[in-house]
Amino acid sequence: MTLDIEQPALLVGYLREHGHIGPDETPQVQVLAGGVSNRTVLVRRESGEAWVIKQALEKLRVQVDWFSSPARIHREAAGLRWLSRLAPEGTIPDFVFEDHDAHLLGMAAVPQPxxxxxxxxxxxxxxxxxxxxxxxxxxxxxxxxxxxxxxxxxxxxxxxxxxxxxxxxxxxxxxxxxxxxxxxxxxxxxxxxxxxxxxxxxxxxxxxxxxxxxxxxxxxxxxxxxxxxxxxxxxxxxxxxxxxxxxxxxxxxxxxxxxxxxxxxxxxxxxxxxxxxxxxxxxxxxxxxxxxxxxxxxxxxxxxxxxxxxxxxxxxxxxxxxxxxxxxxxxxxxxxxxxxxxxxxx
Ligand SMILES: Nc1ncnc2c1ncn2[C@@H]1O[C@H](COP(=O)(O)OP(=O)(O)O)[C@@H](O)[C@H]1O
Ligand SMILES: [Mg+2]
CATH class of the missing domain: 3.90.1200.10 (Aminoglycoside phosphotransferase (APH), C-terminal lobe)
Known part of the structure; x- marks a missing residue:
């Protein structure tokens, strides 16, 4: 896995290449702080639609060495899909896509504020x-x-x-x-x-x-x-x-x-x-x-x-x-x- 979604230019290139956005589209990208075990990035499209892209880290950002397989992002993707059906309406962001090679998923962003x-x-x-x-x-x-x-x-x-x-x-x-x-x-x-x-x-x-x-x-x-x-x-x-x-x-x-x-x-x-x-x-x-x-x-x-x-x-x-x-x-x-x-x- 070489893609680092926290690098906006790389992420935009990736989204275009995989057909998630138009070939000439330039969304706004904002890295969200605070994650210890994942990278999370907000992507705002020209249409107004907004996604959060989440990518699992193999090495967690903690003081001691702590590793966990990035494949866990796919468990989260399955969780998103099932919980949308099981949990009360409106309580789970919509699942958008996942990528088994780059270990990431896209979901609907919860709007501001x-x-x-x-x-x-x-x-x-x-x-x-x-x-x-x-x-x-x-x-x-x-x-x-x-x-x-x-x-x-x-x-x-x-x-x-x-x-x-x-x-x-x-x-x-x-x-x-x-x-x-x-x-x-x-x-x-x-x-x-x-x-x-x-x-x-x-x-x-x-x-x-x-x-x-x-x-x-x-x-x-x-x-x-x-x-x-x-x-x-x-x-x-x-x-x-x-x-x-x-x-x-x-x-x-x-x-x-x-x-x-x-x-x-x-x-x-x-x-x-x-x-x-x-x-x-x-x-x-x-x-x-x-x-x-x-x-x-x-x-x-x-x-x-x-x-x-x-x-x-x-x-x-x-x-x-x-x-x-x-x-x-x-x-x-x-x-x-x-x-x-x-x-x-x-
Ligand atoms: N769908 C979303 N819409 C808006 N913000 C989100 C969304 N998903 C994650 N975030 C933001 O990113 C932060 C970290 O996301 P989270 O899924 O809890 O990752 P971690 O596993 O790193 O704790 C959340 O606290 C929230 O601020
Ligand atoms: Mg969290």
């Missing part, structure tokens, strides 16, 4: 309706993919990217770092690998949500697979709870958003085999992710050292006798911080 949801949350802008949409969006993906198991499961049977980009860096690495959590994390990894229930996004985080005209749009599907939907719940719940920890002034708002998110999810998912076992696994994944995001390979950048220590201590305590339900977990986590961490009450 839009905001990244994480950016909104970090400024304290916590809106109940966004939490509600976040719950309904995930529930719809889980419910419909479970209902259409026969078609969806074979298309997303490979879990290798989930293994190398999630289970290893989040759970296995953390198990090596924190002996007191080792058995808990290993049991959970075994259990996760046994579940083949629904389409799991694998990166269900506010960072991968754009808010456009007050509607949520979901991005970034490279670790999507058929597996344990409770992983998405734990992974996402961790973002609400860690922000409740970090932002004393917005603590109640984040805790309420977490409760509402779960309530809407639970109501909307309505799948027979998503019984209480799903909730208990969601509790375990939340605890595992709360710990992984302070002691794993990918710590949350906004928690300082004291907050990370404190979160670790509280989570290890809860792992000894995990709460039975998500609402109980939310309450116990926040109470645990209150009693164990002097800085928490600020």
């Amino acid at each position: 839009h905001a990244n949801w994480k950016t909104l949350l970090m400024t304290g802008d916590v809106q109940a309706d966004h939490a509600r949409q976040f719950g309904a969006l995930l529930a719809t993906i889980h419910r419909r993919s479970c209902d259409q198991h026969d078609q969806v499961a074979p298309a997303f049977a490979d879990t290798s990217f989930f293994e190398t980009l999630r289970l290893e860096p989040y759970y296995a690495y953390t198990a090596g770092q924190v002996p007191a959590a080792r058995a808990f994390l290993r049991d959970l990894m075994d259990d996760t690998r046994r579940q083949r229930l629904a389409l799991v996004h694998g990166d269900y985080s506010p960072k991968n949500i754009l808010v456009y005209q007050d509607r949520l749009v979901l991005l970034d599907h490279e670790v999507i697979h058929f597996g344990d939907p409770a992983f998405d719940l734990g992974f996402s719940m961790t973002h609400f709870l860690s922000k409740a920890h970090h932002f004393p002034a917005r603590r109640t708002a984040f805790a309420e958003a977490a409760r509402l998110y779960w309530q809407v999810y639970q109501y909307d998912v309505e799948v027979q085999n998503f019984d209480h076992a799903l909730e208990t696994r969601a509790v375990r994944h939340t605890l595992a992710c709360l710990l992984a995001r302070v002691a794993g390979r990918s710590p949350l950048e906004y928690l300082d050292a004291a907050e990370r220590d404190c979160q670790q201590q509280v989570v290890i305590g809860l792992m000894q006798r995990p709460p039975q339900t998500i609402p109980e977990l939310i309450t116990n986590f926040l109470e645990g911080l209150q009693t164990s961490c002097p800085s928490f009450a600020e």
Whole structure:
């Protein structure tokens, strides 16, 4: 692969050569910042149509050497196509094209003005309706993919990217770092690998949500697979709870958003085999992710050292006798911080 899409002249040449744009067309090209594992470029065509081109990097842009096959972009392309059918209308950008040689895909750009949801949350802008949409969006993906198991499961049977980009860096690495959590994390990894229930996004985080005209749009599907939907719940719940920890002034708002998110999810998912076992696994994944995001390979950048220590201590305590339900977990986590961490009450 020689094409680097971040070089505008090369990208325009490529788009012309492959017939994606007219032979004389000169679109506007803007490199989008921030990606660690991909290049993302906005292309605005003369017609007004706009695409985001995304190309997977083999070597991730992190301090340590970390490699992942760029073929994962094709998993994302398959994710885009399937999610357009499974997720609520308007929540997934349209798929435009993919190229197996250059390891890239094109999708419709979410129009401006839009905001990244994480950016909104970090400024304290916590809106109940966004939490509600976040719950309904995930529930719809889980419910419909479970209902259409026969078609969806074979298309997303490979879990290798989930293994190398999630289970290893989040759970296995953390198990090596924190002996007191080792058995808990290993049991959970075994259990996760046994579940083949629904389409799991694998990166269900506010960072991968754009808010456009007050509607949520979901991005970034490279670790999507058929597996344990409770992983998405734990992974996402961790973002609400860690922000409740970090932002004393917005603590109640984040805790309420977490409760509402779960309530809407639970109501909307309505799948027979998503019984209480799903909730208990969601509790375990939340605890595992709360710990992984302070002691794993990918710590949350906004928690300082004291907050990370404190979160670790509280989570290890809860792992000894995990709460039975998500609402109980939310309450116990926040109470645990209150009693164990002097800085928490600020
Ligand atoms: N379809 C899109 N429309 C508008 N912006 C997008 C689109 N896809 C990606 N982006 C922008 O690029 C950023 C990185 O994209 P993402 O798919 O999350 O890649 P990464 O895997 O590098 O995190 C997003 O946060 C968003 O700002
Ligand atoms: Mg992303």
